[in-house]
Amino acid sequence: MAEEKKNEPVILITNDDSIAAPGIKALAEAVKDLGRVVVVAPDKPQSGMGHAITIGHPLRLQKSFLIEGVEAYTCSGTPVDCVKLAVDKILHRKPDICLSGINHGANHSINVIYSGTMSAAMEAAIESIPSAGFSILDYSMEADFSAAKVYVRKIAEAMLAKSFDKHLLLNVNFPAVPLELLKGIKVCRQAYAKYEEKFLERKDPHDKTYYWLTGEFINFDEGEDTDVWALANNYVSVVPVQFDLTNYKLKQELETSWNL
């Protein structure tokens, strides 16, 4: 394993689409000369895994390859497992920053809750590693990451240059447009938007019913300060995310009005 040069920052990269996804290659290419870059990614797609961890069976780590000049490993577990294993068994220290993605598909609004990409970044932030998750509004494997890469690099440079809160956690989404149409970065709040689920019902050859999850995304939030608005208007959306889920307003209400 190549050791880092003195003072060279260590950048941990992971994702949820697996090591084989073009998005993680784009992410590594964007930052490979900013420090010692180490990739620890799932060995198979883990979309929709949320903040799942593997506790009931053991995990494997495997030396792998992504791009020249970057160390790469695959892990048999979830995106969150990747971060935990990378710190304890590969880096033997906390990296300076952790970058997750670039996810094939949007993680704006409520998607932050379901997203393996964002959960990996959140896990790092919980462990006091400033982190960012990146996603592009294009599910295809042929998504064009060239504009996203320019902004990934800007954001990574800013994260390395400035002394942010050690729990810094950014949810960054890119509209699927070329660089010349991008209007820049907009710091946003998470929109209240969600999926209205409809399960597709089918019969198997034994006449037993099974269901496929499908759904329609509906935005209930017209605010121009939201990530959904920013993306619809060709901005790169950046939502600072927290992992203290306490609803302080409701806490106060319950304390004063709830006699139990």
Add this chain to the structure above:
Amino acid sequence: MAEEKKNEPVILITNDDSIAAPGIKALAEAVKDLGRVVVVAPDKPQSGMGHAITIGHPLRLQKSFLIEGVEAYTCSGTPVDCVKLAVDKILHRKPDICLSGINHGANHSINVIYSGTMSAAMEAAIESIPSAGFSILDYSMEADFSAAKVYVRKIAEAMLAKSFDKHLLLNVNFPAVPLELLKGIKVCRQAYAKYEEKFLERKDPHDKTYYWLTGEFINFDEGEDTDVWALANNYVSVVPVQFDLTNYKLKQELETSWNL
């Protein structure tokens, strides 16, 4: 399927320990006469699944049995899948409240992020169903739920009686002590406490390394307004939880200080 009586509230129950866990039986027993109670629980344990959803393969629902007077189904997916399927395919409407648990093991502090129990409740809250997740600080299958049941009932009655915000989401934890030692309910904030992971390294018979996730829970937060403090002092902790993860303080900071 038994139809609800007019004006009878519908209570959806789920968990992450599966239909076979004593905790979900205790939960159903505590509230079975408060309305039409419908259980939709995973058919196998799903601890640590976070907010995972099943998108890559289909789901099965199966009629099951839990206790007399309560409809019960198992689902082949995650706790979040259970809630989605229950609303769309079993109830064909939103239940009045959703209760998740009682989890065998604590879900205080940072555990809210990893918990399938809390993710099921959060999914319901996102869908505008007032919800609560319940957990007891006892991992054993022989945990004594008698004190917890008294408070589950109180909380469920309060949720049904009062018109709360439709996104109400409570994270309720019980210390593992008998009723006479419980000091009552304390509304709290989520403590900053987390696991310091250490992976246990082993060799398989082919001399290949594998890892087991282990870790030590460390509390970094001495506040007497936290759930960890409340539980250590024999209170039932109630943390109101939100799913807007925007860090508004950091948002303001980035807007004023971050030139990108």
